[in-house]
Amino acid sequence: MAEFVCKIGDASGRIFQQVETAQSEDEARQRLADRGFYVFSIRGHLGLLTQLGQRRAERKIRPQDFLVFNQQFNTLIKAGLPILKALDLLAERAAAPKLRPILQDVRQRVRDGALLSEALIAQGSFPPVYVTAVTAGERSGNLPGVIDQYISYLRVSTGFRRSLATALIYPSILVCAVILVMSYLVTYAMPRFASLYKDLDVPLPKITQFLLDVSLPLRNYFVVFAALVIVAAVSIFLWTRTNKGAVTIDKLKPHVPILGDVWLKSQIAQFVRTLSTLLAGGAPLVAALHTSASAIGSKLISNSIEQAAGRVREGESLHAGLSETAMVPPLALEMIEVGEASGALAPMLTSVAEFYEEEVSTRLQRTLVWISPAILVVMAVVIGFILIALYLPMFSLQVGSGGG
Numbered sequence: 001m002a003e004f005v006c007k008i009g010d011a012s013g014r015i016f017q018q019v020e021t022a023q024s025e026d027e028a029r030q031r032l033a034d035r036g037f038y039v040f041s042i043r044g045h046l047g048l049l050t051q052l053g054q055r056r057a058e059r060k061i062r063p064q065d066f067l068v069f070n071q072q073f074n075t076l077i078k079a080g081l082p083i084l085k086a087l088d089l090l091a092e093r094a095a096a097p098k099l100r101p102i103l104q105d106v107r108q109r110v111r112d113g114a115l116l117s118e119a120l121i122a123q124g125s126f127p128p129v130y131v132t133a134v135t136a137g138e139r140s141g142n143l144p145g146v147i148d149q150y151i152s153y154l155r156v157s158t159g160f161r162r163s164l165a166t167a168l169i170y171p172s173i174l175v176c177a178v179i180l181v182m183s184y185l186v187t188y189a190m191p192r193f194a195s196l197y198k199d200l201d202v203p204l205p206k207i208t209q210f211l212l213d214v215s216l217p218l219r220n221y222f223v224v225f226a227a228l229v230i231v232a233a234v235s236i237f238l239w240t241r242t243n244k245g246a247v248t249i250d251k252l253k254p255h256v257p258i259l260g261d262v263w264l265k266s267q268i269a270q271f272v273r274t275l276s277t278l279l280a281g282g283a284p285l286v287a288a289l290h291t292s293a294s295a296i297g298s299k300l301i302s303n304s305i306e307q308a309a310g311r312v313r314e315g316e317s318l319h320a321g322l323s324e325t326a327m328v329p330p331l332a333l334e335m336i337e338v339g340e341a342s343g344a345l346a347p348m349l350t351s352v353a354e355f356y357e358e359e360v361s362t363r364l365q366r367t368l369v370w371i372s373p374a375i376l377v378v379m380a381v382v383i384g385f386i387l388i389a390l391y392l393p394m395f396s397l398q399v400g401s402g403g404g
Contacts, residue, residue, distance in 0.1 A: 004019070004020050004021075004022065004025060004028045004042045004043065005017060005018075005019055005042070005043055006018055006019070006020050006028060006029075006032060006039060006041070006042050007039075007040040007041045007042075008032055008037040008038060008039050008040060009037065009038040009040065010036070010037055010038075010115075010118070017122070018121040018122060019124065020032060020042075021128075021294055023303075023306070025042045027306075028042055029042055030313075031287070031290050034284065034286045034287050034290070034313070035135070035284070035287045061096075061098070061099060061102070061125060061126070062096065062098075063154065063158045064158075065094075065096035065098070065099055066099075066130075066154065067151065067154050067155065067158070068096070069090065069094060069096070069099060069103075070147055070150065070151050070154070071151060072090060072094075073086055073087075073090060073147065074144055074147040074148060074151065076089065076090075077143065077144050077147075078144050083110060083116055083143075084107065084110050084111060087103060087106060087107040087110060088107060090103055091103040091104045091106075091107045102123060102125050105119075105123050106119045106120060106123050107119075109122055109123070115138060116134055116138065116143075117131060117134045117135040117138055120134060127295065128291050128294045128295060129150070129153075129274055129277065129278065129291055129292070129295045130150060132278055132283050132287060132288065132291040133146050133147075133149065133150045133277065133278055133281045133283065134146065134147070135283070136278065136281045136282040136283035136284075137281055137282065139282065140281075140282035142281075142282065145281075146280075146281035146282065149277050149280050149281050150277060150281070152277075153273060153274070153276075153277040156273065156353075156357075157270065157273060157274075160266075160269070160270075160357050160360075160361075163361060164266070164360075164361075164364065167364055167365065167368055168368075170368070170372055171368060171371055171372055171375060174372060174375040174376065174379070175375065177379070178375065178378075178379045178382075181379070181383060182382070182383075185215075185383070185386050186214070186215040186218055186219070187215070187218060187219045188219075189390070190211060190212060190215035190216070190219075190386075190390065191215065191216060191219050193212075193390050194212045194215075194216060197393050202393045203393070204393055205389070205392045205393065207385075207389045207392070208389045208390065208392055208393055210389075211386060211389050211390070243299055246298075246299035246300070247299045247300050247303065250298045250299055250300030250301070251300060253298075258367055259367065261363075262360055262363050262364055262367070264327075264329075265329065265356045265359060265360050266356070266357075266360045267296060267297070267298045267301050268301075268327075268328060268329065268332060268356055269352075269353050269356035269357045269360060270295070270296060270297075270353075271292055271293075271295075271296055271301065271305060272332065272336075272349045272350075272352045272353045272356070273349075273350070273353035273357075274291070274292040274295050274296075275288055275289065275292045275349055276346050276347075276349035276350045276352075276353060278291060278292065279345060279346040279349065280346040280347075280350075285312060285318065286309050286312055286313050289305055289306075289308060289309035289312060289318075290306065290309055292305060293305035293306045293309065300327070301327055304325035304326075304327045305322075305325070307321075307324075307325060308321035308322045308324070308325055309321070311324065317337075317340055318336055318340055318345070319333050319334075319336040319337040319340060322336065331355075332352050332356070335348055335351065335352050335355075336348065336349065336352065
């Protein structure tokens with residue numbers, strides 16, 4: 001995916017610039033046209049994009065702060081305050097200090113005559129899902145209702161990710177403990193025992209000799225080994241940041257035993273939750289699909305959704321377009337087909353998201369129930385094997401002394 005600087009105009013005649021993420025200039029032009037914009041020019045600008053990326057990194061909004069802002073903003077709008085007045089209040093009194101300069105920039109753009117959605121796009125710090133939802137709310141005249149939908153979406157999605165992260169903390173600690181203990185035994189304890197047995201001239205059993213043959217080179221070349229591991233890790237990380245690398249890794253993830261299916265369904269749950277929120281807010285289906293694709297962390301699934309959006313634009317139904325990607329589970333496709341047939345697609349997508357979120361949470365908890373003990377057992381077996389191998393020569397030494 002690349003980013004393009006687009007000079008566009010809206011139905012009111014206002015002309016402005018925004019950054020659009022797409023595979024090509026033609027795709028970016030088509031996306032903007034689908035959202036009702038007139039496209040004057042599209043160009044890639046590395047310097048501008050780098051500055052924009054730096055600005056986004058510096059001004060990244062924490063989900064909790066963003067949730068509080070939307071709750072306050074929506075309360076003020078529902079109370080009858082104009083958007084500009086609400087921004088005036090929040091720009092000076094926002095609970096998060098990092099959010100204040102962002103809101104001040106948005107307020108100034110709205111004061112200069114831009115729509116709220118245009119100001120959010122031009123500012124560049126707001127999630128695409130939020131910007132698309134606000135745009136749909138402005139067009140439908142139901143901005144408070146759309147923000148309510150987004151607040152619910154933000155609560156559920158952040159809560160879901162937080163629960164997943166919390167569930168993985170204990171296994172991660174166990175894995176780190178295994179690595180630290182193994183590193184200590186291999187690089188410190190084993191060489192000490194090797195020196196001791198050499199001084200005592202004790203015959204070594206095969207398993208002890210094998211462990212020492214492995215550990216001593218690791219200790220002698222530990223810096224080189226660590227440097228190679230770090231270089232390999234950084235290289236793989238940078239490769240996964242490219243589109244080709246990310247897609248390759250994502251193709252492997254679903255085939256990982258047990259956790260692969262959990263990962264796939266969590267991505268699908270995020271996609272349908274986002275799509276449901278945008279459709280409920282009044283966003284067009286094709287535009288909502290593009291925005292949902294950009295909100296997905298998986299490049300493979302994101303590209304698949306983009307392809308489905310192209311098929312929907314050409315006249316196919318949503319469930320038919322998604323089925324051709326071979327990424328969406330059959331049950332989700334059947335529920336989406338029923339939602340399209342009944343005219344209740346957004347509520348049905350919400351049901352799909354809730355179903356898969358619950359299934360992912362349940363399966364992950366069940367998996368972690370035995371993963372943690374399994375890590376402990378493997379840790380105990382490996383460390384026990386190492387200790388036995390280290391102390392076996394001691395036993396033979398004692399037996400020899402007793403016999404003498």
